[in-house]
Amino acid sequence: MSHTRLHSLWTRLRRRPSDKVIEGLARVGYGARGFVYLSAGMLTLLAATDQMGEAAGSTEAIGWLAQQAFGKVWLVLLGLGLWAFVAWRGVQALFDADHQGHDLKGIAVRVGQASSALFHGLLAATVFEYLDEFGGAAAEAAEDLAERREKAEMLLALPMGQWLLVAAGLAVLALGIGNMVRAVRDDFTDSLACSPKLCRRLSPLARTGYAARGFAYLPLAAFVILAGLRAEPGAVTSLGEALDALEKQPGGSWMLGATALGLMAFGAFAFVEARWRKIRAPLSPG
Structure with a gap:
């Protein structure tokens, strides 16, 4: 075997573990994101059917998880x-x-992926904040909302x-519309990477989910925009509270229930x- 062929084989062998690591990060990350949205959707559905008090966004879902049995273990995992998902989004955005x-x-797609990395990075940081304040999920949620309003005031x-x-509210609005x-x-x-028949069956799940996720951002965007127009930082709220406000509108329980099912989708x-998902981990920057 020639030196060139040996070098080529050695290069491929060196690259393969790296690809597997990136693929592993991506798959674990998608699973973590799925767990967050399934939890948020489930809690919001319970709120829409008056089984519990409040709707939940991603942050509220983490707070709920912190209060469950073995909550500390679940939060760490x-x-x-979520940090694995941030790493994968970074690979998508930086290395195409x-x-x-x-x-x-x-x-534009890669900018969206970078924005997703930032959002999920903040969400992952929130998870570990709840971990530090284990047993005080309600206080942590109140502190998180207070921090948002403080930033709005600044x-x-x-x-x-x-x-x-x-403009920040319009960015949230654009995110919602973009998902829809x-x-x-x-x-x-x-x-x-599945059979055409299976993929066709799974496509409506994605369409329903993205439509609901986009719709869920609309009331939050409205609150932020109104906070700016009225110069009232106290009007800034969380996604969960924005969904609660949606429920108070005519037919709100039905809209909230449909949104919850969509978030679960x-x-x-x-x-x-x-x-x-096809994970195309790059072999080199480009």
Whole structure:
């Protein structure tokens, strides 16, 4: 065997474990995300059917988990899983693992992946904050909301602060609408390595999930935008409280219930991605 062929074989052998590590991070990460959204959807459904008091976003779902039996163990596993997802999103955004390309559309997708990495990084940090405050989930949730309002107050104190806060609300609105547009336009089967028949059956799960996730952000966006227009940092709220406000509207319980089922569908599809998503780990930056 020639020196060139030996070198090529050695290079492939060296790269393969790295690829497997990245794939493992991605699959664990999708599973962790699925667990968060399934929990949030389940708790919101219980709220919509008056089985419990309040709806739940991702942060509230983590607080609920902290209060369960073996909650500390679950928090550690969930936190590590979310950091794994952050790592995978970073690979997607920085190294174009999904081969989106460098045109305007590809760059936009990768910016979205970077934003997702930031969001899930904050969520993972929240998990470990709950871990530090184990046994005080309600206090931690109140502290988290107070921190959001404090940041809103700091933003309002800046020049044109009202409009900066409005812009933040519009960014949340754009995120919601973007998810709803994806629900209609995207072909989710392209990213799955399963049989065509199975992929067709799983596609409605993804569409339902993305539509509900997008819809869930709309009331939150409204609160942030109004907080900016009225210069009232106290109007900034959490996703769970925004969904609670939705329930108080005419037909709100039905809308909240449908949203809850959709969030559960989003979580279920994340588990589908953990099993069947095509993970294209790059061999080198590019």
